[in-house]
Amino acid sequence: MTTMPPAFRIAELRRCSRRPALAPAPPGAVSLAMGEPDLPTPAPVIEAAAAALRRGETHYADQRGLRQLRAALASRLPARPGRPWTAEDVVVTHGATAALAAVVLAMIGPGDRVVIPEPAYSLYADLVVLAGGTVDFVPLAPDLHWDLDALASALPGAAMIIFSNPSNPTGIVHREDELDALGKLLDGSDTLVVSDEAYHRLVYPAHAQTSALEIASLRDRTAYVQTFSKTYAMTGWRVGYLAGPREVVDAAAHVHRTFNGSVNTAVQHAALAALELPDTVVDAMVNTYGRRRETVVAKLSGVPGVHLVPPEGAFYGFLRYDADLPSEVVARELAERKVMVRAGAEYGPSGEGYVRISFAASDDDLRTGLDRIVSHLRGACF
Numbered sequence: 283m284t285t286m287p288p289a290f291r292i293a294e295l296r297r298c299s300r301r302p303a304l305a306p307a308p309p310g311a312v313s314l315a316m317g318e319p320d321l322p323t324p325a326p327v328i329e330a331a332a333a334a335l336r337r338g339e340t341h342y343a344d345q346r347g348l349r350q351l352r353a354a355l356a357s358r359l360p361a362r363p364g365r366p367w368t369a370e371d372v373v374v375t376h377g378a379t380a381a382l383a384a385v386v387l388a389m390i391g392p393g394d395r396v397v398i399p400e401p402a403y404s405l406y407a408d409l410v411v412l413a414g415g416t417v418d419f420v421p422l423a424p425d426l427h428w429d430l431d432a433l434a435s436a437l438p439g440a441a442m443i444i445f446s447n448p449s450n451p452t453g454i455v456h457r458e459d460e461l462d463a464l465g466k467l468l469d470g471s472d473t474l475v476v477s478d479e480a481y482h483r484l485v486y487p488a489h490a491q492t493s494a495l496e497i498a499s500l501r502d503r504t505a506y507v508q509t510f511s512k513t514y515a516m517t518g519w520r521v522g523y524l525a526g527p528r529e530v531v532d533a534a535a536h537v538h539r540t541f542n543g544s545v546n547t548a549v550q551h552a553a554l555a556a557l558e559l560p561d562t563v564v565d566a567m568v569n570t571y572g573r574r575r576e577t578v579v580a581k582l583s584g585v586p587g588v589h590l591v592p593p594e595g596a597f598y599g600f601l602r603y604d605a606d607l608p609s610e611v612v613a614r615e616l617a618e619r620k621v622m623v624r625a626g627a628e629y630g631p632s633g634e635g636y637v638r639i640s641f642a643a644s645d646d647d648l649r650t651g652l653d654r655i656v657s658h659l660r661g662a663c664f
Contacts, residue, residue, distance in 0.1 A: 578590070
């Protein structure tokens, strides 16, 4: 087998990646592009980091993460019958980004095929290309849930499948029956499942999130990726983690310590404090996003030429428009009208004809941005 030299992989990544280099919105513009909560990090988390610094927690931590943090995370994972989770099953990383990078670079090599149901978070495909693997995009069904027949055709021989649940960019929550069906499709294979569940607490009424770790047929083949960023409004703190089969976690931990080293020690103490927050703190944040979701659905319902599957989780709306224009053109035109969004094509071939908005922005920015989007798309589509 011929392998791509590293320089070629970087060139290929630059050629095929559509991930933009994001920057703050320019003066006068509002941004609905960033998947970043506008809410503040809870005060007890900030104080825990400050207290750790004051008592001298300023040195390297265990490269797999503080044992007490890993143990606390393991204790919160869905029960694994007969084999309880331990600290050794978890590695703490620089956000979910580093967890994803570690598991893909550890487990995927040149020529390995990775199935990605799409539209999907664009980092997944970029990492596969960087590792030398081959991306096999599988379009979603019209309701943005999985097309199980298409997956059945694509999965045989795949080294890995990667997905998010709840989904970035679609806002879909994949149901328990979908996960069960995936487990049946993978029966008898060695395919590794990478389940990115960064938005697991952000689920709206009438929908329920089921972790891949709760599905018996997936549990032992799933690398579970998680972050503190979305649940606790801790994006800038850069703390996430990976759990799963011991051999996978060990390999990913080796990659992580090689590329990144240990995560900031004080931040890990802050993460421990976040785990101890009462549910009411997170519930209040979810209620805020839920109210903003209602604003998005109400504002976009009935707009000619604009179509939205109401978000079931996360804080994204994936808007389909009828104008015969590339999504990057629409995103650029909206930027000229002082509202920043993400082009749907960033998330895979099926994302063309869509733009993604985030309703993690402030209420004022959200209303202003939606007004500008509706005004532009109403004119563009007719």
